[in-house]
Amino acid sequence: MLRIPPARWLGLVLWLCAAGALAAQEPAPRVEADTLERLDLPRDVAAALIDFFNRPTTLHFSGATRIPAERTISGDVAVLGGPLVLGGRIDGRLVVINGDVELQPGAQVSGDLTVAGGVLSGVDGARVGGEIKVYTERLRYRRDGGRLAQRPVWEVWRRRGPPPARERAGGRRDFLFATGQSYNRVEGLPITFGPVIETASANPLRVRALGVYRTESGATLDDLGYYLRAEQFFGGTRSVRLGGTLHSLVDPIEDWQLSDLENGLATFLLHRDYRDHYEREGGSAFARLEPRGTPFSLGVEGRWEDHRSVGAGDPWTLFGNRSWRPQPLVAEGRLRSVALQTGLDTRNDRDQPSFGWYVQGRVERAYDTELRLPQRYANGGSLVDPPIGGFPPLPTERFGNFTTGLLDVRRYNRVGPDARLNFRVLAAGSLDGTALPPQRQHALGGEGSLPGYALFSRDCGARRSRVYRETGIDQGAEDPRTPYFPSYGCDAVALFQAEYRGDLDFRFHWSGRPWDDEDDADAEDYSASDLGWSASPDWAVFLDAGRGWAFERDRLLGRRNEDFVLDLGVGLVLDGIGIYAAVPLRGEGGVNFFVRLGARF
Numbered sequence: 001m002l003r004i005p006p007a008r009w010l011g012l013v014l015w016l017c018a019a020g021a022l023a024a025q026e027p028a029p030r031v032e033a034d035t036l037e038r039l040d041l042p043r044d045v046a047a048a049l050i051d052f053f054n055r056p057t058t059l060h061f062s063g064a065t066r067i068p069a070e071r072t073i074s075g076d077v078a079v080l081g082g083p084l085v086l087g088g089r090i091d092g093r094l095v096v097i098n099g100d101v102e103l104q105p106g107a108q109v110s111g112d113l114t115v116a117g118g119v120l121s122g123v124d125g126a127r128v129g130g131e132i133k134v135y136t137e138r139l140r141y142r143r144d145g146g147r148l149a150q151r152p153v154w155e156v157w158r159r160r161g162p163p164p165a166r167e168r169a170g171g172r173r174d175f176l177f178a179t180g181q182s183y184n185r186v187e188g189l190p191i192t193f194g195p196v197i198e199t200a201s202a203n204p205l206r207v208r209a210l211g212v213y214r215t216e217s218g219a220t221l222d223d224l225g226y227y228l229r230a231e232q233f234f235g236g237t238r239s240v241r242l243g244g245t246l247h248s249l250v251d252p253i254e255d256w257q258l259s260d261l262e263n264g265l266a267t268f269l270l271h272r273d274y275r276d277h278y279e280r281e282g283g284s285a286f287a288r289l290e291p292r293g294t295p296f297s298l299g300v301e302g303r304w305e306d307h308r309s310v311g312a313g314d315p316w317t318l319f320g321n322r323s324w325r326p327q328p329l330v331a332e333g334r335l336r337s338v339a340l341q342t343g344l345d346t347r348n349d350r351d352q353p354s355f356g357w358y359v360q361g362r363v364e365r366a367y368d369t370e371l372r373l374p375q376r377y378a379n380g381g382s383l384v385d386p387p388i389g390g391f392p393p394l395p396t397e398r399f400g401n402f403t404t405g406l407l408d409v410r411r412y413n414r415v416g417p418d419a420r421l422n423f424r425v426l427a428a429g430s431l432d433g434t435a436l437p438p439q440r441q442h443a444l445g446g447e448g449s450l451p452g453y454a455l456f457s458r459d460c461g462a463r464r465s466r467v468y469r470e471t472g473i474d475q476g477a478e479d480p481r482t483p484y485f486p487s488y489g490c491d492a493v494a495l496f497q498a499e500y501r502g503d504l505d506f507r508f509h510w511s512g513r514p515w516d517d518e519d520d521a522d523a524e525d526y527s528a529s530d531l532g533w534s535a536s537p538d539w540a541v542f543l544d545a546g547r548g549w550a551f552e553r554d555r556l557l558g559r560r561n562e563d564f565v566l567d568l569g570v571g572l573v574l575d576g577i578g579i580y581a582a583v584p585l586r587g588e589g590g591v592n593f594f595v596r597l598g599a600r601f
Helices: 006-023 043-054 153-160 260-270 470-474
Strands: 035-038 059-067 072-074 077-086 089-091 094-097 101-103 113-116 132-135 141-144 147-150 172-179 190-198 205-214 225-234 240-252 277-289 296-308 332-345 356-372 376-378 403-416 419-430 467-469 483-485 492-503 506-510 531-535 538-549 565-574 577-584 592-597
Touching (some): 043 077, 043 094, 043 113, 205 240, 538 577
Parallel strands (some): 059 077, 072 089, 077 101, 094 113, 113 132
Antiparallel strands (some): 172 190, 190 205, 240 277, 277 296, 296 332, 332 356, 356 403, 403 419, 467 483, 492 538, 538 565
């Protein structure tokens, strides 16, 4: 996400230290060492627990179980139902399914300890040699003879049913004051403010009336945006909603490659905005279905909007005072369209998934379009500003009705206790073979898609030249030569990503004790003078491949198809922060070092 020159590492380190200091001002709740407590039980973990229980070498207990202090059990143990009171020693792994666990002083488990559907207590006075994991969600299983079997996902949904709707006694009446999407080179920091109201009902009405102040506009209020949204829920479970919006917003042309946080930090810290933007003003009406207890979602939206280009501003950044990258010109005018969106999300964790599917698809059909590129002037393909008065005009281009879509399919696989193999396939672009307006085009290259290649380097020639708006000359500005790129990217792109992640385990311990065997019966707890450090970062190796296509290439300035490209990279990930290096395997380029705050995809 962040391509960081060596001179700017200091600023990033200072920012991370400041963030850590702010987080440290409020003490975090105490969590027992090496314990992972989670509310949800991922399906791959549930399958692993059932497999552990069904192994012929596993010793089974059912119901309330007590293992006294004088007893030692050799081998793996599974307890079904619980509760378990452990005072003795288990030389192996311990799994407790749908029951609480109490570890008495002196209790020992030489391997891993996993609790599903229960509460663990007494860890401080016991010794566990392996990893401790606690999942408070119960394991849903069925018996198959003397074995356990995992319920099919549709059976779990049917048995659970939709959760009862919670009626708020007084509804909700708040005044929101928050930052908008992301710090960017057009708006600076967008700040949203206004009332948020929700009625007290099992089917509430929710209303937001927000203004958008763009810090780049300074003290003037002439450039305020707005976002009005009203939605009514139906069915008593908040699974169905109907609503509409009125809005005037500056939005990114594409936002799937990086998160808002990543892009905002890159812009603010490093003077590097990874997105291009345009302004849309108008309204929409929508319906959305999200059945409770299922991973499915479906939505349809009708839009009536006017679009226009916006130029880059000059927001303040921590490092760098050079000029910002130009914005692309978008097709301006009226757009009426209908969009359909559907999704499937079975991931066990949204931030760092290790198992499941994530599928997002959307199709947009423009049915009443009056979009055309504004009058612009070329500079002969040169990146040097031409003299005033030397602007040859370019013909305007009009875009008719079009159909565009995007399909993003991701599969996360756990291939071992500490290893994952993940895949992503993304295809986006025109579905009817016609050229798209720039605000619906796509570009590859950069840390969010093909990190071995420069940002937007696979854009079908959109950034090979610059153009200048007619308005600058008409207004008689002192320097009317504000540059733009003639378009954004390709009419269609395809991207494939694969990533393998493993686990590294670093442990360091220094003690002045006279014994070496930690299991010595006379050994006391570690003294205050003992020093220890451990970390379990992930290592990653990844491969990315992609290409782009430009339809009706002769219509727009410098458009062309992009060749197939491929890159390879490695990385180290600790607590969600990844440091990576990538190199291109086809075409030109060097090693790119970058940082991501979260999973690559």
